[in-house]
Amino acid sequence: xxxxxxxxxxxxxxxxxxxxxxxxxxxxxxxxxxxxxxxxxxxxxxxxxxxxxxxxxxxxxxxxxxxxxxxxxxxxxxxxxxxxxxxxxxxxxxxxxxxxxxxxxxxxxxxxxxxxxxxxxxxxxxxxxxxxxxxxxxxxxxxxxxxxxxxxxxxxxxxxxxxxxxxxxxxxxxxxxxxxxxxxxxxxxxxxxxxxxxxxxxxxxxxxxxxxxxxxxxxxxxxxxxxxxxxxxxxxxxxxxxxxxxxxxxxxxxxx
Ligand SMILES: [Zn+2]
Numbered sequence: 580x581x582x583x584x585x586x587x588x589x590x591x592x593x594x595x596x597x598x599x600x601x602x603x604x605x606x607x608x609x610x611x612x613x614x615x616x617x618x619x620x621x622x623x624x625x626x627x628x629x630x631x632x633x634x635x636x637x638x639x640x641x642x643x644x645x646x647x648x649x650x651x652x653x654x655x656x657x658x659x660x661x662x663x664x665x666x667x668x669x670x671x672x673x674x675x676x677x678x679x680x681x682x683x684x685x686x687x688x689x690x691x692x693x694x695x696x697x698x699x700x701x702x703x704x705x706x707x708x709x710x711x712x713x714x715x716x717x718x719x720x721x722x723x724x725x726x727x728x729x730x731x732x733x734x735x736x737x738x739x740x741x742x743x744x745x746x747x748x749x750x751x752x753x754x755x756x757x758x759x760x761x762x763x764x765x766x767x768x769x770x771x772x773x774x775x776x777x778x779x780x781x782x783x784x785x786x787x788x789x790x791x792x793x794x795x796x797x798x799x800x801x802x803x804x805x806x807x808x809x810x811x812x813x814x815x816x817x818x819x820x821x822x823x824x825x826x827x828x829x830x831x832x833x834x835x
Pocket of ligand 1: 650651757
């Protein structure tokens, strides 16, 4: 990325912000590792510090902060991405659907659940991820579109899924992300279930700085497109393109 643009961004960007990034498969078919490395390099030049999701939600320090999250649980997150994250000491979190673990590359499942055409992680992969001090969150049992789910399905999903994930990995689940960014029609029901199951925060795909003032279950998160250029990915990450989201999704207020 052009040095002058980096310098300009450094001047125009606010001195303090906290933002959460959402990515999926890190592979040559989607967002490549080399592009991710280049993105990290630019964000560092912009004086951005990378924090874990729990830390970014709980720290009050001034400065520019970003936390990376990866949705669905693709094997490449561990195989391809993790060595780089370890090297760079970048904390990250994967939002997992426990029933999608160990499912490999299953084209029917991919099309049914609208997943990426990539291998899914195994339980062993996730153990390795946790052993390296990375975090996990919950993303429904098997990538449920909550907007179309009944109250009973939602109740079962949250009650069963969070316990299942916690027991499987001996891990306290604090964070939840909505598949497709879709909220259920009955938001109160879900928010109550999340609270009952001691989930601290839930993350949408509404672009913006972290909205600490909102309900803890509607936290902003910026999805970077799999085919975004480095330039566009950077502008999204730092908030220059937040206005564009509001224009593009003005008609989807019910779902997101
Ligand atoms: Zn997802």
